[in-house]
Amino acid sequence: MIKPLRGMKDLTFEDSRRFVHIVTTAINIAKRYGYSYIETPILEETALFRRSVGESSDIVGKEMYRFEDKGGNDVCMRPEGTAGIVRAFVSAKLDRQPVKQKFYYYGPMFRYERPQKGRLREFHQFGCESFGEASVYEDFTIITMIGQIFDELGIGFDLLINSLGCPECMPPYKQNLVGFLTDISPELCEDCNRRIGTNPIRVLDCKNEKCQSLLESSPKLISNLCEECDTDFLKLTALLDKAGISYTVDTNLVRGLDYYNKTAFEFVSNEIGSQSAIAGGGRYDKLVEYLDGKPTPAVGFAIGIERIMELVQMPEVDREGYYMGALVPEAVELLFALAAKKRQETKVTVEYNSKGFKSHMKGVDKANARFALLIGEDELKNGTVWVKDLETKEERTVPFDEV
Incomplete structure (x- = not known):
């Protein structure tokens, strides 16, 4: 792998x-x-x-x-x-x-x-x-x-x-700093000694604890x-x-x-x-x-x-959008027209496999959807859709064209 x-x-x-x-x-x-x-x-x-x-x-x-x-x-x-x-x-x-x-x-x-x-x-x-x-x-x-x-x-x-x-x-301060660093150079790390000749200001940025303790008494730019x-x-x-x-x-x-x-x-x-x-x-x-x-x-x-x-303190995520599923295979393709319509305004998750009611409701929770929209055998026969609002717990069956 x-x-x-x-x-x-x-x-x-x-x-x-x-x-x-x-x-x-x-x-x-x-x-x-x-x-x-x-x-x-x-x-x-x-x-x-x-x-x-x-x-x-x-x-x-x-x-x-x-x-x-x-x-x-x-x-x-x-x-x-x-x-x-x-x-x-x-x-x-x-x-x-x-x-x-x-x-x-x-x-x-x-x-x-x-x-x-x-x-x-x-x-x-x-x-x-x-x-x-x-x-x-x-x-x-x-x-x-x-x-x-x-x-x-x-x-x-x-x-x-x-x-x-x-x-x-900066120039007069650098001159003072170089004098100070030169005096303590035997005790400074290799990187600090290299920087004395290239850019002495960089010595102040050293993360070595010993160097930092030695620099406590260094000249301060803020005073110059x-x-x-x-x-x-x-x-x-x-x-x-x-x-x-x-x-x-x-x-x-x-x-x-x-x-x-x-x-x-x-x-x-x-x-x-x-x-x-x-x-x-x-x-x-x-x-x-x-x-x-x-x-x-x-x-x-x-x-x-x-x-x-x-x-980061993450905000709680509210339920959003629709989960659409079919309880019988014949109803799966009906979901796509509904999904296309609803995707113009909100998030839609479509389950392509027909499943039982409990399996679909687990899918609703995984998708964190607010609305469950399911088509079973009765809904397919009557041209309707079962819809549940997961926040208000309201359930209703509506005509397919009115979803």
């Missing part, structure tokens, strides 16, 4: 119902905030992610499904969604239009990493990207939207926030922000306070991608083990420009769907 590859998982039965519920809920809320749907290819040029996500990131350095196609092109399966959305934004020349653009997306992403609870090699994200709005009010609005999505899904969360500064305040970044961050915290949204300032929160600046945030849950992030994002004002577009401020987020699957 051929099984799914390691780190890949089928979505069936209750999982598929839960998946659709999550995506539908998120889409409905995103639309209320003015977002429209965008779809980008799963396969992209590797250069897109090397330039955007960053050479020093684990995603590019270790985790991408990368290969050379038959045309000799260096391509990879997308490991995240934002870079592809920005590429599409620039390709369509939307960066040259004065109108602000807002997009939502969902779909599979791919990273070759060790599979664990809530983290697969093929996983799904729902995300939103907002282009053209530089105001910190947009950062606050996006955080509010994520909170609303989780509230409607019945998921509890904690919010972590930080500021990653801008090209003005320029006036504009400091003002924006104070405004964001004030907005969150006023809205009654609890948060923690995590000075080591840098996210795993190189394109973020200013606001960075994560939504975390202690109900899914050590890998606690369930959503994250932030501002990336330079990414459109990095990908050859016109300078455009932008902010966005992504929710890991598999990360929240077990946390």
Whole structure:
């Protein structure tokens, strides 16, 4: 028997119902905030992610499904969604239009990493990207939207926030950080030592417990922000306070991608083990420009769907539609005309085999249908149909043409 590859998982039965519920809920809320749907290819040029996500990131350095196609092109399966959305934004020349653009997306992403609870090699994200709005009010609005999505899904969360500064305040901070990291480099892990020379900010994202304890006394970017970044961050915290949204300032929160600046945030849950992030994002004002577009401020987020699957409170499903069955073989084909008519307005399940009454009623329950519609020998002779409403328990026999 051929099984799914390691780190890949089928979505069936209750999982598929839960998946659709999550995506539908998120889409409905995103639309209320003015977002429209965008779809980008799963396969992209590797250069897109090397330039955007960053050479020093684990995603590019270790985790991408990368290969050379038959045309000799260096391509990879997308490991995240934002870079592809920005590429599409620039390709369509939307960066040259004065109108602000807002997009939502969902779909599979791919990273070759060790599979664990809530983290697969093929996983799904729902995300939103907002282009053209530089105001910190947009950062606050996006955080509010994520909170609303989780509230409607019945998921509890904690919010972590930080500021990653801008090209003005980042260089002097990096210099201070490199000095600190160099002094403690003999005690840091191999990955951290490599990152000191490539992108020292990535060291703060290390998951090694020993490294994290050493970094507790590291210089904090939030204490070295320029006036504009400091003002924006104070405004964001004030907005969150006023809205009654609890948060923690995590000075080591840098996210795993190189394109973020200013606001960075994560939504975390202690109900899914050590890998606690369930959503994250932030501002990336330079990414459109990095990908050859016109300078455009932008902010966005992504929710890991598999990360929240077990946390979602599913609503009870009401009985819906019709179950149609025949008690005698001669009546089976009569069901199709009725089904065709009713399928214009509701869900219909048709049982092709004639069965006894009790068997059909079990079928009604399995289909979770509200109405049972059966044709037996008497109904066939009289041109009628037996109908039962499973909610009100009302039963009646009606002429075939009046169903």
